[in-house]
Amino acid sequence: MAENPAYVSIKDWSEDDQPREKLLFKGSSNLSDAELIAILLGTGSVAISAVQLSRNVMQDANQSLQQLGKKTLKELMKHKGIGQAKAVTIVAAMELGRRRAMEMPERIVKITCSHDVFKILQPIMGELMHEEFWILLMDNNHKVLEKHQISKGGITATHVDSRLIFKKAIEAGAVAIIMAHNHPSGTLKPSTADRDITSRIITAGVTLDIKVLDHIIITQQDYYSFADNDILS
Template sequence: MKIKEWAEEDRPREKMLLKGIASLSDAELLAILIGSGNSHETAVQLSQRILFSVDNNLNALGKLSVKELMSKFKGIGQVKAITINAALELGKRRGSCDPIQRPEIRSSHDTFRLLHPLLCDLPHEELWAVLINRSCQVIEKVKISQGGTSETSADLRLILKAAITALASSIILCHNHPSGSIRPSREDDQLTQRLKSAARLVDINLLDHIVIGDGSYYSYSDEGKL
């Protein structure tokens, strides 16, 4: 039976999309790389045989050259052999890379330092959302809207969609005042309260709303207005 005739949840690519990449076996991952088998084996069966030949040890598989892979296994041509070698080399290089260090937000000043370079010299207003995980680390900075010299629009749905998609536990809102003043407007106050109430409905916290001016900022959290 060809892989295309398998149940959708059993095909490597479809299984990955349905259940996540961690659900795939080494043979299924290898099958995605080689794409097809030969006249007697599916890609998964060929991958299982390749792994069995090296006692299911990926380090041993990485030692096989392009020529060895081509000569030992029917259905593995030069392109497939190169793909296998390249994938294993990438895995080896990933292991030597430092883990991603996400910025942490512990105070309003941390937020100011994070976004001030993006907003300090703009001649127009921009509204950004900083998405935070439960460890107070920044998942992502998202530009929500861009406006004129005195205001910008704020769609709560876009803000919440970004937070939900990123699986954020908290949001920090931030916008600039091109005039240099850090005094929040009545519209800023209303936006803050509307977002706080809406975010609470989906179990997301609004940690702060920062207004950036000329080298300084206003924090709703610091001022006790959240």
């Protein structure tokens, strides 16, 4: 049987077409980060393919999706071949990935140590350029019932409302909470404000018989636990 003259072997596809075809034939898990980004970009420029342009973008981010997620539109548009529309597409994709990570897994997560908290909340706040304050609400068995963002911006006593924290805890039927916030600077040392907020919320919890189990400071790659360091007071 003669070959179909319209058939083109995969090896002969253009570099721009290969990522899309690889995804169709082999699944998305078989594509590199750069190839997935190339699909988002769609096209490169006259001088460079979408795949090579995406490789340049990833190289600029040290081959890290976390670092890519921190890139601003202006920083992405420094690459020749990436205009506003393509930069917006990349930023939107990174934000969708972050939001997906924010969704609680279907199974109930049980907290057994501070690192469990880090695994849950690092994808949410670890790479943010601003501070956020979150709480995990738990039952008697330390299973997570809900998680909530309490404040966004600078973490000070005026931004962290203990009434809101315990209102959510009571509504969820929680008997314990864990607090967490991020330090965009990367430092893990608790500030005086961090300590003051922790003491104030612990005191309020005693009145309501809701125990504060820990306060976690999260950075992109590490964390600090008040409980592990015996300063939970």
